[in-house]
Amino acid sequence: MDTIRNSFNKGFNSPRIMVAIGIVLGIILGLVYGWVISPVEFIDGSIAQLRDDLKTEYLRIAIDSYAINKDADLAEARYNRLGEDKTSYLLEIEFNPAGQLASEIDSFRDVVELTALGEELEETTVEEKPSNNILKWGLLVSIVLAVSLIIRYFLVRRSESETAPKSAPGISQEITSKMESTFKTKDLEDIIEVNNLTKYYGKARGIVDVSFTVKEGEIYGFIGPNGAGKSTTIRLFLSLIYPTSGEAKIFGKDVIKHGPEIRQEIGYLPSEVFYYEGMKVLDLLKYSASFYNKDCTDRIYELSDLMELDLNRRIDDLSYGNKKKVGIVQGLLHQPKLIVLDEPTSGLDPLMQQKFFNLIREENQRGATVFFSSHILGEVQKLCNRVAIIKEGSIINIQDIETLQKDNYKKVRVVAEGIDHKRFDVDGVSNLSSENGAVNFFYKGDINLITSLISEKEVSDVTIEAPTLEEIFIHYYE
Amino acid sequence: MNIYLRELKANYKSLLIYCGISLFFLVTGFTKFKAYAENPDLLAILDSMPPAMLATFNMNAFNLTTLPGFFGVFYVFLGLILSIAAVMWGSDIISKEERDKTVEFSLTLPVRRSTLITAKSAAALTNCIALALVTWGLVLANSARYNPDAEFYSFVSLGMVSLFIIQCIFLAVGIFLGSAMKKHKNSGSVAVSLLLGTYFISVIAGLNEDFDFLKYFTPFKYFDPASLLYESRIDLPFVWLSAGIIAVALVGAYIAYSKRDLYI
Numbered sequence: 001m002d003t004i005r006n007s008f009n010k011g012f013n014s015p016r017i018m019v020a021i022g023i024v025l026g027i028i029l030g031l032v033y034g035w036v037i038s039p040v041e042f043i044d045g046s047i048a049q050l051r052d053d054l055k056t057e058y059l060r061i062a063i064d065s066y067a068i069n070k071d072a073d074l075a076e077a078r079y080n081r082l083g084e085d086k087t088s089y090l091l092e093i094e095f096n097p098a099g100q101l102a103s104e105i106d107s108f109r110d111v112v113e114l115t116a117l118g119e120e121l122e123e124t125t126v127e128e129k130p131s132n133n134i135l136k137w138g139l140l141v142s143i144v145l146a147v148s149l150i151i152r153y154f155l156v157r158r159s160e161s162e163t164a165p166k167s168a169p170g171i172s173q174e175i176t177s178k179m180e181s182t183f184k185t186k187d188l189e190d191i192i193e194v195n196n197l198t199k200y201y202g203k204a205r206g207i208v209d210v211s212f213t214v215k216e217g218e219i220y221g222f223i224g225p226n227g228a229g230k231s232t233t234i235r236l237f238l239s240l241i242y243p244t245s246g247e248a249k250i251f252g253k254d255v256i257k258h259g260p261e262i263r264q265e266i267g268y269l270p271s272e273v274f275y276y277e278g279m280k281v282l283d284l285l286k287y288s289a290s291f292y293n294k295d296c297t298d299r300i301y302e303l304s305d306l307m308e309l310d311l312n313r314r315i316d317d318l319s320y321g322n323k324k325k326v327g328i329v330q331g332l333l334h335q336p337k338l339i340v341l342d343e344p345t346s347g348l349d350p351l352m353q354q355k356f357f358n359l360i361r362e363e364n365q366r367g368a369t370v371f372f373s374s375h376i377l378g379e380v381q382k383l384c385n386r387v388a389i390i391k392e393g394s395i396i397n398i399q400d401i402e403t404l405q406k407d408n409y410k411k412v413r414v415v416a417e418g419i420d421h422k423r424f425d426v427d428g429v430s431n432l433s434s435e436n437g438a439v440n441f442f443y444k445g446d447i448n449l450i451t452s453l454i455s456e457k458e459v460s461d462v463t464i465e466a467p468t469l470e471e472i473f474i475h476y477y478e
Numbered sequence: 479m480n481i482y483l484r485e486l487k488a489n490y491k492s493l494l495i496y497c498g499i500s501l502f503f504l505v506t507g508f509t510k511f512k513a514y515a516e517n518p519d520l521l522a523i524l525d526s527m528p529p530a531m532l533a534t535f536n537m538n539a540f541n542l543t544t545l546p547g548f549f550g551v552f553y554v555f556l557g558l559i560l561s562i563a564a565v566m567w568g569s570d571i572i573s574k575e576e577r578d579k580t581v582e583f584s585l586t587l588p589v590r591r592s593t594l595i596t597a598k599s600a601a602a603l604t605n606c607i608a609l610a611l612v613t614w615g616l617v618l619a620n621s622a623r624y625n626p627d628a629e630f631y632s633f634v635s636l637g638m639v640s641l642f643i644i645q646c647i648f649l650a651v652g653i654f655l656g657s658a659m660k661k662h663k664n665s666g667s668v669a670v671s672l673l674l675g676t677y678f679i680s681v682i683a684g685l686n687e688d689f690d691f692l693k694y695f696t697p698f699k700y701f702d703p704a705s706l707l708y709e710s711r712i713d714l715p716f717v718w719l720s721a722g723i724i725a726v727a728l729v730g731a732y733i734a735y736s737k738r739d740l741y742i
Contacts, residue, residue: 238585240740242737260590262588263588272579274580275580276484276488278488288583291587291588292588330583
């Protein structure tokens with residue numbers, strides 16, 4: 001069954017198969033036209049013709065018999081014998097007094113002559129009919145062809161845009177899997193599992209070959225500048241868009257196949273919230289709650305109390321920040337197992353941000369996993385356990401926040417008189433610079449090595465500190 | 479069910495507006511008919527008009543001074559109103575989610591895309607049925623004072639049923655365009671231009687017998703009001719053709735919408 005479905009799905013992506021389907025459909029349509037519609041039309045036409053012929057024949061016989069016998073009764077009898085089809089002409093014969101019959105007969109003759117003339121005309125037009133049919137069929141075929149060509153054109157364009165260039169998958173995969181393996185906490189369940197996920201929008205890059213896992217109970221930071229692919233990744237999770245290649249699993253289930261089932265347990269707060277205008281906040285929240293298999297009414301009131309949200313206002317009257325609050329309540333009202341936040345704090349004042357973070361922490365302690373995408377490093381630092389850094393569509397680092405700050409780079413500043421900064425140019429040192437007798441650099445490696453290097457000289461001041469996430473971030477992006 | 483009810487609520491204003499248009503149209507139409515009714519002078523005027531023009535407005539088959547004849551001429555205009563409403567509702571009801579960016583809300587809820595289409599199509603269909611029924615009622619109410627006979631009533635019933643079928647075709651086509659087109663902003667205008675295009679095809683098809691084969695390409699020609707009046711029957715092959723178009727459009731909508739990326 002699955003193989004059938006797969007080949008079926010593949011079919012929609014292959015222009016050749018679609019053209020074949022188009023042609024087959026065209027032929028079927030043509031046959032339907034030829035066998036169903038035309039014969040009906042044809043039979044209708046022939047029956048009408050037959051009826052007319054018969055009518056004329058009856059009339060001719062009736063008139064002839066009157067002309068020979070001068071007997072209206074006989075004429076009528078003969079007519080009756082010949083057919084059931086009583087026409088108005090017959091009725092006229094029946095009820096007209098004999099004196100008027102002669103003039104009637106004249107008009108009948110006219111009718112008969114006219115019919116004969118008509119038949120003659122039809123005979124001549126019969127010869128033209130085939131050409132008419134050819135025209136008809138030709139037009140039909142060309143329309144079918146045109147339609148299939150148009151379909152083909154669009155499909156080819158789509159498939160072209162979808163087979164956009166791919167980067168070498170091996171290297172980055174290796175890096176990420178290495179990074180993953182060092183931080184794998186084995187006993188916890190994978191909530192999000194992303195394998196070589198790639199998305200191209202036509203030829204534009206979305207994300208390339210992204211792989212990572214998020215464990216149960218984590219608050220997972222996802223940082224990167226605008227346009228790095230954060231929202232693309234999240235939209236792939238929610239199957240708003242479909243991956244070009246690779247797969248994403250949430251709760252161990254494929255996001256495309258089990259989308260609705262997975263979304264029962266996901267709370268999503270988009271970076272910008274858009275809701276149906278003209279609805280009251282409470283109605284919208286109740287509408288949203290109606291999709292989940294549990295009663296969320298209490299939670300709605302609880303959360304909106306906490307976020308100081310007025311439930312009786314209309315969505316379109318709300319400010320940006322207040323809409324965001326609606327988004328927070330809407331995203332959390334069903335107590336989801338996974339909370340996906342896409343730049344959640346924009347539009348919220350610092351006080352609200354604090355409340356929001358506390359709320360997220362509470363949810364996390366309750367057992368919810370949080371996927372937190374942001375470009376504001378301070379809040380990621382405050383909240384997250386682990387962080388993935390994404391740059392131009394690819395993950396460049398995944399680490400614990402603490403490790404990122406402790407084990408990564410040390411910011412070293414050495415103040416000494418007549419110090420030559422070149423003596424610090426050893427392995428693991430970067431961003432080396434000196435100003436006013438002070439040497440600044442980043443160091444990564446064995447800390448004893450650098451302290452011994454410093455202690456060789458007499459120095460007046462030394463600071464070694466963990467860099468802020470900001471500095472690490474900038475370091476990665478330079 | 480909740481999507482369906484919400485869509486009905488969101489669309490009732492537009493339903494009222496279209497009912498208003500239909501009411502306005504019928505009231506002004508019947509006011510004119512008051513002047514035409516049993517007025518032989520008008521027939522003379524009509525006879526002097528160019529036949530192409532009469533064919534365009536479907537006037538050659540009907541006697542405008544009688545009630546059935548008047549409805550026969552009106553049939554085309556009612557068809558236009560009803561199908562414009564249907565095609566607008568159909569294309570809008572799906573694509574508006576992307577236009578208003580609410581798709582990031584509605585489809586991140588635990589809903590299948592096909593469920594969304596089903597519920598929304600049902601809501602649009604409900605609107606179409608309501609508009610058709612209101613129009614039907616208005617026609618009967620407006621014509622009641624002319625003491626129509628049973629033949630007229632059966633003609634109106636057939637006419638409204640056939641108009642409803644045309645409406646369903648355009649609804650399905652609209653839904654298909656709304657769900658399949660990547661440029662959702664254009665779906666409304668494409669839908670309406672398709673409708674007007676088929677209307678003009680129907681006009682051309684009526685002008686000359688050589689263009690008769692065009693009638694398969696325009697729903698407006700599927701049901702001829704003249705044969706509805708004189709033969710009291712709906713052409714069964716065209717009912718099948720309509721059902722086929724509706725089925726293809728809806729299946730296309732489901733497949734396209736379930737397979738494509740949503741743009742926000």
